[in-house]
Amino acid sequence: MNTGKVWLVGAGPGDAGLFTRKGYEVLQQADVVVYDSLVGDGVLAMIPENARKINAGKRSSHHTMPQWKMNELLLEEAQKGNRVVRLKGGDPFLFGRGGEELELLAEHQIPFEVVPGITSPLAVPAYNGIPVTHRDYTSSLHIITGHKREGQAYDINFRALVETEGTLVFLMGVASLPDICRGLTDAGMDPQMPAAVLQKGTTAGQKRIVATVSTLQEEVERQGVETPAIIVVGKVCALADTFAWYEKLPLAGCKVLVTRPKELVSSMSHRLRVMGAEVLEIPAVETRPIRDNRSLENALGHLQEYSWIVLTSPTGVKVFFECLLESGKDIRSLASARFAVIGEGTAKALRERGIRPDLMPSVYDGDHLGAELAKKIKEENPDGTEKILLPRAEKGNRSLAEQLREAGAQVDDIPTYQTIYRKQDVVDVKREFEEGRIFCAAFTSSSIVRAFVQANEGLDFTKVRAACIGKQTKATADSFGMQTEMAEKATMDDLAELILRMWNASGRL
Incomplete structure (x- = not known):
């Protein structure tokens, strides 16, 4: 029998950047993914499209699947190969019942591995400026489950905890906060001991309430708190304001949806995360080369005839050079041609293949590219004998080719790749927008806007703030009623700066 294997993988506390590299590598090879509700949206969005996804739920007292059934599910799926x-x-072995899930696997000799995750008792205080140990304050840390069965008293030796004089971190205990604080003070803890409740740490929903053991419940009732949250008790909580750093980042508290082609790693996501945003990165489209493309094959066979090759997207660059290699040629075949690109992103993709662009428009869009290249053609060759190759998306803007033809050029306008819309089925993006948890969506092309709309049918798009890279992208978003703003220049840096201005103007700091 072809027996499969199980990996217990810790997804970390919420921030996708805190998901371990090994965890990501294992996830990308999964046939089946069984996930909890405490896994951050950014990590959920990394689950491969072709993997079967099973929601195990499990938050507080709300269980989608009982533990015994979970254990059997893992066994059954592994036995299928x-x-x-x-x-x-968080981490699978810290109140994650990972040991219980391994018992049945070990009994049936199913191979397994454990991939530890960054755990919230360490990460969440760190994101709130609270070092869980500090030589001047405490030398020990104690992590306790704050969850108790309904109607039963705590099975916690509060006196022993107090006598450690260490930092105490209670997980899953917000609902029982009064009992925890009372248990500690009754056991002899100083009522003025600093204490904190930390909500949704490492995400855009992060919130910190710092008080004392005797006043924390009152402050939580006054300010309000949402789960998941942890409770930290100890002298180190007094350092929170001094060591706070996350909320000082310019996009702290801002959650941004970044949509992108499946094949591309988003530099936009990196820019936003550096500024403190929580980024939900959703692959919205998949690009596929057009197979049996006779027009492109013919063009590649006569490359020496083209004086210009015009590229309008990084994907267009990627597909063109892949097809070039598949045809048995390489960049030496392009020696007679000059290259025009629509903007800096396309120029970068071209430079990565060893070629510098000869023309890039002053404004990064198709209209300016067409106008400036047409002007150059007329100046350099008024007889109109230029021959231009324009490999583009199947549903790309055709006005560029028309502008060049009006300038007297012969244009081979050839679709080279298709855009396939993709819908992910793990993160409920529609609900995230409807409930106001996503501040805005960043759109880098019209096709990405259309993919977003198709994937979120039924969403009231007037509730969507759209940060758009250029006027064509903005026009598409406008057509669906979105609240649109456009970057000053069609670059990733300018788009990131636009989102920062939108965030500052929103007053949601």
């Missing part, structure tokens, strides 16, 4: 990833918030 699948690579099974059990994706758990």
Whole structure:
């Protein structure tokens, strides 16, 4: 029998940047992913499209699947020969019941591995300026489950905890906060001991309430708190304001949806994360080369005839050079041609292949590219004998080719790749927008806007703030009723700066 394997993978506390490299690598090879509700949206969005996804739920008292059934599910899927990833918030062995899930696997000799995750008792205080140990304050840390069965008293030795004089971190205990604080003070803890409740740490929903053991419940009732949240008790909580750093980042508290082609790593996401945003990165489209493309094959066979090759997207660059290599040629075949590109992103993709662009318009859009290249053609060759190759998306803007033809050029306008819209089925993007948790969406092309609309049918798009890279992208977003703003220049840096201006103007700091 072809027996599969199970990986218990810790997804970390929420911030996708805190998901470990090994966890990501294992996740990308999964046939089946069984995930919890505490896994951050950014990590959920990394689950491969072709993996079967099973929601195990499990938040506080709300369980989608009982533990015994979970154990049997992992066993059954592995016995079918699948690579099974059990994706758990935080670390699988810290109150994650990972040991219970391994018992049945070990009994049936199913191979397994454990991939530890960054755990919230360390990461969440760190994001709130609270070092859980500090030589001047405490030398020990104690992590306690704050969850108790309904109607039963705590099975916690509060006196022993107090006598450690260490930092105490209670997980899953917000609902029982009065009992925890009372248990500590009754056991002899100083009522003025600093304490904190930390909400949704490492995400855009992060919030910190710092008080004392005797006043924390009152402050939580006054300010309000949402789960998941942890409770930290100890002298180190007094350092929170001094060591706070996350909320000082310019986009702290801002959650941004970044949509992108499946094949491309988003530099936009990196820019936003550096500024403190929580980025939900959703692959919205997949690009596929057009197969049996006779027009392109013919063009590649006569490359020496073209004086210009015009490229209008990084994907267009990628597909063109892949097709060039597949045809048995390489960049030496392009020696007679000059290259025009629509903007800096396309120029970068071209430079990565060893070629510098000869023309890039002053404004990064198709109209300016067409106008400036047409002007150059007329100046350099008024007889109109230029021959231009324009490989583009199947549904790309055709006005560029018309502008060049009006300038007297012969244009081979050839679609080279298709855009396939993709819909992910793990993160409920529609609900995130409707409930106001996503501040805005960043759009880098019209096709990405259309993919977003198609994937979120039924969403009231007037609730969507759209940060758009250029006027064509903005026009498409406008047509769906979105609240649109446009970057000053069609670059990733300018788009990131636009989102920062939008965030500052919103007053949601």
